[in-house]
Each structure stands twice: as structure tokens, then as C-alpha cells.
Amino acid sequence: MSGLVLRELRLAWTGGSALLPPLFFLLVATLFPFAVGPDAPLLSRTGAGALWMAALLAALLPVDRLVEPDRTAGVLDQLAVRGIAEEQVALAKLAGHWLSFGPPLMLAALPAAALLKLPPDTLLRLELGLVAGTPGLAALTLIVAALTAGLRTTGALAGLLLLPLAVPILIFGAGLAAEGAPTGAARLLAAASLLLVAIAPFAAGAAIRAGRH
Amino acid sequence: MSAAPLLRLEDVACRRGGRLLFEGLDLSLGPGEAALVTGPNGVGKSSLIRLAAGLLRPAAGRVERNASLALADEAPALDPKLTVGRALAFWARLDGADPAPGLDAFGLAPLAGVPVRMLSTGQRKRAVLARVVAGGAPLWLLDEPVSGLDAEGQARLAAAMAAHLAGGGAILAATHQPIGLDAAREVRLG
Numbered sequence: 128m129s130g131l132v133l134r135e136l137r138l139a140w141t142g143g144s145a146l147l148p149p150l151f152f153l154l155v156a157t158l159f160p161f162a163v164g165p166d167a168p169l170l171s172r173t174g175a176g177a178l179w180m181a182a183l184l185a186a187l188l189p190v191d192r193l194v195e196p197d198r199t200a201g202v203l204d205q206l207a208v209r210g211i212a213e214e215q216v217a218l219a220k221l222a223g224h225w226l227s228f229g230p231p232l233m234l235a236a237l238p239a240a241a242l243l244k245l246p247p248d249t250l251l252r253l254e255l256g257l258v259a260g261t262p263g264l265a266a267l268t269l270i271v272a273a274l275t276a277g278l279r280t281t282g283a284l285a286g287l288l289l290l291p292l293a294v295p296i297l298i299f300g301a302g303l304a305a306e307g308a309p310t311g312a313a314r315l316l317a318a319a320s321l322l323l324v325a326i327a328p329f330a331a332g333a334a335i336r337a338g339r340h
Numbered sequence: 341m342s343a344a345p346l347l348r349l350e351d352v353a354c355r356r357g358g359r360l361l362f363e364g365l366d367l368s369l370g371p372g373e374a375a376l377v378t379g380p381n382g383v384g385k386s387s388l389i390r391l392a393a394g395l396l397r398p399a400a401g402r403v404e405r406n407a408s409l410a411l412a413d414e415a416p417a418l419d420p421k422l423t424v425g426r427a428l429a430f431w432a433r434l435d436g437a438d439p440a441p442g443l444d445a446f447g448l449a450p451l452a453g454v455p456v457r458m459l460s461t462g463q464r465k466r467a468v469l470a471r472v473v474a475g476g477a478p479l480w481l482l483d484e485p486v487s488g489l490d491a492e493g494q495a496r497l498a499a500a501m502a503a504h505l506a507g508g509g510a511i512l513a514a515t516h517q518p519i520g521l522d523a524a525r526e527v528r529l530g
Contacts, residue, residue, distance in 0.1 A: 130430065130433055130434065134419075134430065137419075138419070141421055142421070199415070200415055200416060200417050200418075200419075201413060201414075201415020201416065201417035202417045204393075204395055204411065204413070204415065204417070205411065205417040205431065206434075207393075207394070207395060208393050208394065208395070208409055208410070208411045208481075209408075209434055209435065210408070211434075339390075339395055339396065340396065340397070
């Protein structure tokens with residue numbers, strides 16, 4: 128199991144593909160002031176929401192490298208004939224994917240917050256939200272990657288599948304970042320994320336199995 | 341036969357994409373036994389291998405395995421950026437085995453430091469077969485094991501298969517050319 132997680136990390140970092148989501152995230156943070164103007168109060172009010180949108184879209188980027196290459200190369204078959212359950216493979220992929228997606232995104236949120244003139248307490252709530260929300264986003268990415276593996280129009284379809292399912296993460300994540308007084312957003316964000324993480328190994332595992340027939 | 345067969349297929353039918361490929365297939369492989377699946381292209385040889393491996397479910401009948409298995413098919417399942425040695429070591433660790441005997445059996449030791457993506461078709465085939473040898477599973481399922489192999493590679497495969505059968509293993513191979521398994525039964529499809 129740890130070998131499988133390490134393999135996911137190696138695949139993510141050796142090709143440099145783990146750098147794409149945080150770079151994309153930073154790029155959005157750079158472009159956003161150009162789009163809405165350099166007005167600091169406006170940026171600090173809307174910036175956290177823009178960064179959550181960026182996180183959502185960044186979660187889409189790894190969709191085509193999570194499952195499909197392993198399917199075509201026969202890695203999933205070789206794991207299966209060794210008696211390793213698809214759910215276990217999916218769990219290892221989820222762990223490996225989150226480790227190469229969540230922390231880099233949280234790191235990229237620091238310069239992004241500076242670019243958008245976010246106040247320190249908003250940044251703190253954004254980071255808290257990312258800790259709670261990125262596992263759910265990683266889980267969604269994995270589920271969609273497993274569902275679309277082997278299809279030709281993966282890119283467009285993945286976006287159509289993933290973004291609507293990510294709405295709860297977006298609402299509660301942006302709600303947590305924007306809230307002045309504590310509300311239930313943090314708990315609801317964590318709950319939505321946990322639900323996705325709990326479903327992902329089974330959904331992705333079943334999709335991998337079904338993809339063989 | 342007193343010992344339980346390593347692989348038994350009973351009245352197995354295979355349907356792919358709504359088309360019935362074969363039905364009523366019976367096959368039993370005990371220790372030291374080998375069978376060759378032959379037949380024209382598209383008749384279901386690879387599907388039979390995948391059925392035996394448990395990667396496909398039969399449309400009818402029963403597939404029973406009483407041993408761990410090693411599968412060698414057209415998909416390399418070796419990470420292209422890793423060296424041959426490290427790519428095979430990844431699988432050997434999952435198998436709880438040592439990759440060295442496999443490398444030696446197919447003359448890959450000099451290539452152990454070369455990235456998998458630099459290998460030729462035949463060399464990649466050797467690496468796939470080396471994983472089968474190193475894994476130590478009693479049941480080998482080989483899909484077109486000699487395609488891409490040169491004469492020397494075929495001789496090495498024949499030697500490895502002979503040693504495996506002598507050691508009580510079993511082999512099911514799908515092929516349309518001789519692979520150097522003289523003692524094998526033939527299962528003709530189509």
C-alpha cells in the first residue's frame with residue numbers, strides 16, 4: 128500500500144505535473160486584479176472567492192493523468208491479478224494525489240493572497256478551508272478520472288462531471304473564507320469533503336472494474 | 341489427478357461486445373502442465389487469458405484458480421521513466437520477490453540502468469517476461485509471449501518455461517506461432 132502511494136507521488140513529481148495546479152492557481156490570482164481592477168477593498172472582499180474558483184478549476188488539471196495512463200499501460204490489470212482490490216488501488220491513488228495537490232495549493236495560496244490583498248484573518252480562513260476542502264476536491268478528481276478513463280473526450284466531459292459535484296465545496300469554502308463571525312461553514316465544508324473522501328475509493332474502484340468489460 | 345488443479349475452467353463461455361466468442365470450454369491445468377491456446381485472430385485467445393486471470397467475467401460457466409498467477413500480455417505495465425531495474429523492483433516488492441532472477445533469465449542485467457522508455461519492443465517484452473519469472477507465481481498466463489522476441493529471447497523463454505513446469509508450475513499461453521512448449525496440450529478456438 129505504501130509502495131503504491133509512493134509510486135503516485137513519484138509519478139506526480141517526476142513529470143512536474145504536480146506543479147501545474149499550484150501554477151494555475153497563482154496565474155488566476157495574478158489575472159484577477161487585471162480583470163476587476165486594482166481596487167484593494169474590492170480585491171480583498173472578492174479575492175477569497177476567486178481563489179476558491181481557481182482551486183476548483185485547478186483540481187481538473189490532473190484528471191487525465193490519474194487513471195488513464197495506468198489503464199492503458201496495464202498497471203491496473205497487473206495490480207488486480209496480484210489480488211489487490213481496485214478499492215485499495217483507488218485509496219492509494221487518493222492519498223498520493225492529495226499529497227501532491229493539497230499542500231502545494233495551500234503553499235501557493237500565500238503569494239496568491241498577497242496578490243489579492245487579502246487580510247491576514249481571511250488568509251487564515253482560506254488556508255483552513257483548503258485543508259478541509261482539498262481532500263474532497265482530490266476525491267472528486269479521482270472519481271471523475273476513473274469514470275472517464277478510456278473515453279476520447281475526457282477533458283470536456285471531466286469538467287462537466289466534476290464542477291457541479293464540487294458546488295458544496297465551493298459554497299462552504301468560500302463561505303468560510305468570507306464569514307465575519309463564525310458560522311457553520313467550516314463544519315459543512317469538512318462534512319462535504321469527508322463524504323467525498325469516503326465515497327471515492329468505492330466509486331473509483333467500481334469504475335476501474337467496470338472499465339474492463 | 342489427486343492434487344487440485346491450479347486452474348480450472350468449466351463450461352466457460354465468453355461474450356465480448358454482444359458477440360459470443362466461444363462457449364462450452366473446459367480446461368484444467370495441474371502442476372507441471374501447460375496448454376497452448378491457438379486459433380485465428382479475433383477468436384478470443386486474449387479474452388480467454390483475461391478470463392483465466394479473473395480480469396473478465398465469463399458469460400457462463402466457472403473459472404477456478406487455486407494459485408497465485410502471473411500475467412504477461414501486450415501491456416508493459418512498466419513506468420516509462422524508471423530504469424528497467426527499478427521498474428521491475430516495484431513489482432518484485434509487491435510480489436515479495438527478488439527481481440534479479442528474472443533479469444538474469446532474460447539477459448536484462450546489462451540493461452538494468454536503462455530507462456524503460458528507451459527499450460525496444462523486444463527488450464520490453466523481455467522485461468515483461470522477466471517480471472513473470474521473478475514473481476514466483478505457480479500459474480503463468482502468457483498472451484503472445486514470443487511476439488517481438490528474437491531467437492535468443494525465444495530460447496530464453498523456452499528454458500524459463502521448462503524450468504517452471506519442472507518445478508511444478510503451470511502455463512496457459514495464447515499464441516499463433518510455436519513458442520517452444522513441446523509438452524503442451526492444444527486448446528483450439530474457432
